[in-house]
Amino acid sequence: MATIARILAPNPGLYTGPGTNTYIVSSGGEALVIDPGPVIASHKLEIVAALEGLIPVGVVATHTHPDHAPMANPLAVTLEVPVYGYQDGPSFSPDIRLDDGDEVGFGSEAITAIHTPGHTSDHLCFRVGDVLLTGDHIMGGSTVVIEDAAAYLDSLYLVRDLGVARLEPGHGDAIDDAGAAINEYIEHRMEREQQVLAAVRGGAGTIGGIVDVVYEGIPVGLREAAVQQVAVQLKKLFDDSAVWFEVGTAEERTEVRAR
Secondary structure (H helix, E strand, O other), X not given: OOEEEEEEOOOXXXXXXXXXXXXXXXXXXXXXXXXXXXXXXXXXXXXXXXXXXXXXXXXXXXXXXXXXXXXXXXXXXXXXXXXXXXXXXXOEOOOEEOOOOOEEEEOOEEEEEEEOOOOOOOOEEEEEOOEEEEEOOOXXXXXXXXXXXXHHHHHHHHHHOOOOOEEEEXXXXXXXXXXXXXXXXXXXXXXXXXXXXXXXXXXXXXXXXXXXXXXXXXXXXXXXXXXXXXXXXXXXXXXXXXXXXXXXXXXXXXXXXXX
């Protein structure tokens, strides 16, 4: 049975919560490091210290965002192990590319890659036993910024059907009732879609107007993200023939109308 240890990176913020969760997954004296995070010297030292008594066999990234992947290559050089990931990205280049269903072994266990696009197109979750390491697909105590609403919803259904018991997210605390948490995420996405559609049908004629209705009272620092998220949701509604707007634009003044 695999052992999972979490190390919190010192990068708290609006989008990272308390910081990025780095995981050391071990079995039979061998270990994988998952999501080593940004390049922070003190965090690298903590990861290396946590590997004492273990033989590292790989460094893995769930996706290429700067709070998850940039430490992967320099850490792998230090540990003399390969880097695993879906594809190249900013400050990240995997030695071995993973696709849906691929496995990476350690000791007598293996993690299985689950391709879960939506947050990003390159996002992977990793299953080990009855646990799913979710990266940014699902977070503890927060919803997720997405770039493709339809793909994200499909990926939520995919991980729900895995039937895992616990989620270990890229940010926030572990989630013990995996099924309930995933269903809450699905309900949230469907509710947000209906809120956006209702705002358009209620007379909100721009993305900014929809944000005013759907994200009423949002902190100023998060408004730009809200504009982007409304545009992402509108793209799905456009594909569903529910609204019209200029696909590919995400500005306050971008016009929207119901079909």
